Amino acid sequence: MKTRLLIISIFLMSFFVTAHASIYITPFDLGITSDDFYEAYPNYNPYLIMKRGDSQQITIQVSNNDSTEQTINLYMVKETPRPDRNFVFEPSQLQLESGETGTSILTVSASPDANTGLTVLHTLIAQSTSFGAKSFAFYVEITEQITPPSPDPIRMEPDGVMFSKNARFDLSESQAFDIIPYDVLPPSLPDEYSFQVMSGSKEEPRLFYSKEPLSENTLYSEFSDGENLLITFEKEEYFTYDKYLQFLNTNEQQIMIDGKNGILSSAEIKTEDGNAYVDSRVIVFLDDVKLRLESKMPEQQLLQITDSMIKDEKPIQELASIPNEDFTDKQTGNDSCPVIHFLGYAWEDCGSIWTWSILGVPLLMIIVAPIGIVLAVVIWRIRK
Structure with a gap:
């Protein structure tokens, strides 16, 4: 009989439970810096400008915001093969505990016989083995003479x-x-x-x-x-x-x-x-x-x-x-109050007296009353 009462109670309570979907974002931050970057245009990706046979470095920092350990793989987006350009991550994989920040160095090299005068946009990706990925793109220009790019006006x-x-x-x-x-x-x-x-x-x-x-x-x-x-x-x-x-x-x-x-x-x-x-x-x-x-x-x-x-x-x-x-x-980084869900409706509340005294009591009665009535009927029938 106790089992029957428990089943009835669970059924009634589940009637009022609403499943709310979630939004998941990549659980780590990706930071990119380099002393060799040229910021020529205000809304454009940065530039690496180098001569043949030169190499430059980019510092990559990944911070794990998740509550569990993350394994992050670093790689370049697949593109048209360019054997005169080389990209090496050291290391190419980061093992990060919750709250930990790891660093990798990306070395970009131009071969001694690299083609000059060609500016190409390259993209690196940091991807978790479980869930999450972020990207960052930068230009690489190989030239005979290093000259900072001029800030040409944006063509509309x-x-x-x-x-x-x-x-x-x-x-x-x-x-x-x-x-x-x-x-x-x-x-x-x-x-x-x-x-x-x-x-x-x-x-x-x-x-x-x-x-x-x-x-x-x-x-x-x-x-x-x-x-x-x-x-x-x-x-x-x-x-x-x-x-x-x-x-x-x-x-x-x-x-x-x-x-x-x-x-x-x-x-x-x-x-x-x-x-x-x-x-x-x-x-x-x-x-x-x-x-x-x-x-x-x-x-x-x-x-x-x-x-x-x-x-x-x-x-x-x-x-x-x-x-x-x-x-x-x-x-x-913003403070917020809990969101209360009931019968498909939701509102944000910080524990105001109005919510709990004026609105809370009727809602409590709506939930408790049907359960109490059913339990009373069941007990009455058992005793009868």
């Missing part, structure tokens, strides 16, 4: 109208998502953002959200300079996530959202007036399409918006196997 593409004639300004957000052939949800956005227009094809639609109204006459420059969000669906049958992970671009890292593999990239862009903003991008590989979100929002906010679009289908035990912590404010 000619401006033009942002949207084609088939852009659908007449659609509401719900109508647009009825057309999209993928099993995703509309994004949860701040109130100041609103859906504006849908463009592209049915298989690869593009959704535009903005704080300001967009129209057929909106220019590329106006959209890129504004506070907007672009959501793109891309069909790529052959360039899978595993292949993408081998060819990371600069400042990208491995993530996982609701059990779906993805990539996060963000970069601080400096403007001519001395200000700066963050350009963030999230890519998630769904079963049948690649979901891409781009915005000037902070990366934490863009990750949460992406999370709101993905339907959680992963069991909790599978998510728990990922060897790093949930994405929380703790990882960004």
Whole structure:
């Protein structure tokens, strides 16, 4: 009889439990420095400039933010073979305890007969044997005479109208998502953002959200300079996530959202007036399409918006196997209050009297009352 009562109690309590998916980011930091770097352009990757037969070094520091030991492999992205350029990591693998920082030296060498006058962008990757990867890219120029690159003005593409004639300004957000052939949800956005227009094809639609109204006459420059969000669906049958992970671009890292593999990239862009903003991008590989979100929002906010679009289908035990912590404010250094979940709703609370006295008592009664009634009926029947 006690077993029956326990089963009934567990069933009733489980009715109120909601499983909330998690966002996982790469659990280590990657720091790159070199005395030989030239920073010629404010928003460009650094340069190594060397003569034939010379070599220069890059210092790589990896800090393990995870609670478990991490094994980090260091390697260069595969590219067109260039035998006149050599890259050697010492060491090429780092074993890091929780909270530990390890250092590796990358030596870049040019052969005595190396081709000159060719500037190539190379990318190094630090990848965990369990979960996580980050990248960093730099230029290597081999020349007869070392001359710092001149800060040429940034060449801008000619401006033009942002949207084609088939852009659908007449659609509401719900109508647009009825057309999209993928099993995703509309994004949860701040109130100041609103859906504006849908463009592209049915298989690869593009959704535009903005704080300001967009129209057929909106220019590329106006959209890129504004506070907007672009959501793109891309069909790529052959360039899978595993292949993408081998060819990371600069400042990208491995993530996982609701059990779906993805990539996060963000970069601080400096403007001519001395200000700066963050350009963030999230890519998630769904079963049948690649979901891409781009915005000037902070990366934490863009990750949460992406999370709101993905339907959680992963069991909790599978998510728990990922060897790093949930994405929380703790990882960004911000203090936050606990989030309370109930019946699919969530709110942040710091233990206010209002929550626990006014709201807490009714919620407690809702949970306890059904259990008490069932237990009373069971006991009454047993005694009868």
